[in-house]
Amino acid sequence: MSGYSELISNQNVLTAIPNNSQTVTIDKEIICEGELTQIHVTPTEIGVNYQLQSEETTIGIPQAGNGSEIHFTITPSKSTNYQIVATDDSTLESTTLSQTTSIEVISAPINDIAVSISEKQICIGENTTISLSTSETGVSYQLYDKTSMQGDCIQGTNSAISFPEFSPFRSVPYHIVATNNICASTSTLNQTAMVLVGLSPEDHLHPTIDKHTICKNEEVVISLTPTDPTVSYQLYDGDTPIGAPLYGNSEDLNFEPTTPIASTTYRIEALGNKCLNPVDIRYTVNIDVHNPPQTNRELLVDREKICIGEEAILSIKNSENGIFYQLHDGSNFLEPNIIGNGNTIDFPSIAPLKRSQYQVYAHETVCIDKISLNNSQQIDIFDIQPLSLENFVTPSEICLGELVDIELPTSITGIEYILHDGNEEIGSITSSGKAVVFEKILPSEQSSYKITIGNCVDEFIGSKPEIVVHRNPKLQILSKDARYGNDGQLTISTSDGTAPYKYIIDPGETYSTEAELLELNNLAIGTYQILLVDGNYCRSSDAGQLVEIHLEDGKKVIVGNALTPNGDGINDEWLIQFEPDLTAPEVFIFNIYGQEIYHSKSYQNNWKGSYNGSVLANGAYYYLIDFESEAIKPIRGTLSILGN
Structure with a gap:
């Protein structure tokens, strides 16, 4: 068992892999190009080597782990991402630490900018x-x-x-x-x-000009001295360049001749060979251009037609200031000159002896050549003798209140003929060369006519028309009213007229007599128009004088009671006399049997006692008269026909 365990333990040592969870830090994440910085790893393992890499490129030498912190010192040339690889010394097993770091390197400014x-x-x-x-x-x-x-x-x-x-x-x-x-x-x-x-061009140069005062259309030459061969010079009239620029010649520089149209100031700009903008030569030259007089000024004359010995005045309208003006009469210049002032100016008065055409010449103080104005004036002389004009008055003899025409059969074109009655001007006519007629002139008894020439300053009487004016006769009329209808009277007298007289009575007759008194008897009531024409054919009035004969005692109507239709002119018609304010009445006439034998709606005093074309027998007849007036009731009465 112990051998097996040892085998297992040795197997773990041989396959050990470094820890990759260490902490990685950096002093400065952003640095300038060429600057140092350090990357730190902590904690590190003993027996493990740590290698700094940048994009799989090994940087520097490995650092051995020491159980605590290690660091890498770097000078990056560009922005880079960094990682660290850990390698076990015994097994050579490697691992990349899980934590990486980045550095931003700020480069120096670029230098290949245009x-x-x-x-x-x-x-x-x-x-x-x-x-x-x-x-x-x-x-x-x-x-x-x-x-x-x-x-x-x-x-x-x-x-x-x-x-x-x-x-x-x-x-x-x-x-x-x-x-x-x-x-x-x-x-x-x-x-x-x-x-x-x-350097800028020299600006203290002195330009010169050959003439400072000229007449219009004259040329001037401007010069500059001294001049710089490296500088071009441009002549200006205000802001307008004159000609092409000229380069300096170290001597006098003459610009091309120029013709200024008005007074102005010339300046010169100098442009150096390295200069962007020209500089103004400090000094300028002035030119005073005198324009010739304007020829459109109007020549005026106060009187185009005058009489011999009279004077006229010629004037210049809207004269020019400082311009000299002189008159010329077609043959000679007339002294003195007059000087314009911007307004209308007058020449001294002249008294020509013949028709003359006047022209005005003008000149300026500098430009002394005389120039004629566009227009001229002619003054005509009228050679008319006093009282030399033939005249006709139509009619030459009139009654007071009548009109006449006064005629000059010949006249002179342009003459103004003025008709006066005493000191009063009646009318004026400017002749066109034809007959001059003053029409419908009304003379008075005191009229004294003369015709003067209006073109003359002093009164010039060319003619004295003669007119005979007769007084018109005057009427005075006395009337006596009628008592019975046909016994009215008129007494007519006249004065201021000239015999013989013609008395015209309407209704009635015309009487011619030398007498200034006329008596008329046996007149019926009514309105009479009386006109008197005397020996000079003058009338008492245009239409005649009206006079009325009324019934006496305020009567309105008188009816005749007898009719003798025998043709002797006496009582041949049955008369009804009535005041003029009444209209003709309606009349009925009956015989003794009540038979109507005559009827008229508007009786005109014209019934002669007839019936059916035959004269009625003598006897009594009855009438009914109706004036259709509220003031007069119908009138009834008896009429006798006698003398058949």
Whole structure:
């Protein structure tokens, strides 16, 4: 039995496998490239060797177990996963510890990033920008000019980045130093940025100009001295370049002749051979361009047509400030010149002796060539003698209140003819060369007509039309009312007229007489229209004067009681006299037997005692008269027919 047990025990020793549950720790899981760190194993077994491996690669030599802690010292170059293999010394049985560890190694910044510069050649004071094609997150980048760090660091973004725009003061290659923000490890990028910095062109040069004051369309030449052969010079009118740039020649530099269109200031920009932007030459040149006078100013005249000896005034509308204007009458320049002030200006008054065409010439203080304005003015002279105009008055003899026409059979185009009655202007006509007619003129007894020429300043009487005005006769009428119907009277008298007189009575007759008094008797009641025409054919009125004969004592109606239809003109018709405010009545006539022998709805005093075409026998007849008026009741009575 004892031999068997020993055999079994020896068998266990030969097949022993190391324990794999030890604790594995590391001092720092994250380290910078080149840094040391230690991996610890605890507890270790005596008789067991421990080997550190990285991705099946043996690192260093094995460490013998000592019953407590062992450690491995390493300097990893990259991030790695580590494991430990335990090997029994006697059986050579191995096992990998179940616990592994990892180390993250932070590498130095990469240095193969492309570097670019925006402007490789600049002048002092100009800016440029240095950029990186890519960058690393967690890395800061800074410019280095081999003397000192320049500006502030910029942080990587894992994309392209640019340093702030800056202004180098000398030519130098710029290096870029990359620093890891955690480990402070640095690297210098392989590429550099070289910038060439030159001096700016000299700006204290003095440009000159051959003429500072010119007339429009004249040329000027601008020069600059001294000039630098490494600098180009550009002439400007404000912001507009003039011609092509010229390179300096160490002497006077003459720009191409230029023709300024207005007063301006010329400046010159100088561009160095390494400069991005030109600089302004400190001094400029001014040119004062004097424009010729404007020819569209209007020439005015206060009177285009005047009479001999009268004056006219010519004016310039909207004159130009500082421009000289002079009149020319077609033959000579007239003194003096007048100077424009921006408003309307007047020449001294002129008194031409003949028709003249006036032109105005203008010139400027610098540009003294005279230029004529676009328009001119003609002044006509009217050679008219006083009271020389023939005239006709139609009719030449009138009654007061009638109208006449006053005619000038010939006239002059453009003449204004003015008709006056005494000091009162009646009307004016500007002639077109035809006859001038003042129509429908109403003269008075005191009218005194004259025709003046309106084109003349002073009163110029060309004609005095003569008109004979007769007074119209005046009527005075006295009437006497009728007592019996046909015994009314009118007494008519006249004054202011001229005999012989013609009295026209309607209804009635016309009487011609030298007498200024006319008496009319045996008139029926009614309305009479009386018109008087005197020996000058003047009328008392246009339509006649109305006068009425009424019935005496306020009677309204008088009925005739007798009829003698024998043709002698007396009582041949049966008359019913009534006031004018009544209408013609309805009439019935009956014989003694009650037979109706006449009837009229509106009796007109025209029944001559007939029945069926025959004159009735003498005798008594009865009538009924109805005025259809509330004021007058129907009238009944007896009528006698006599004289058959």
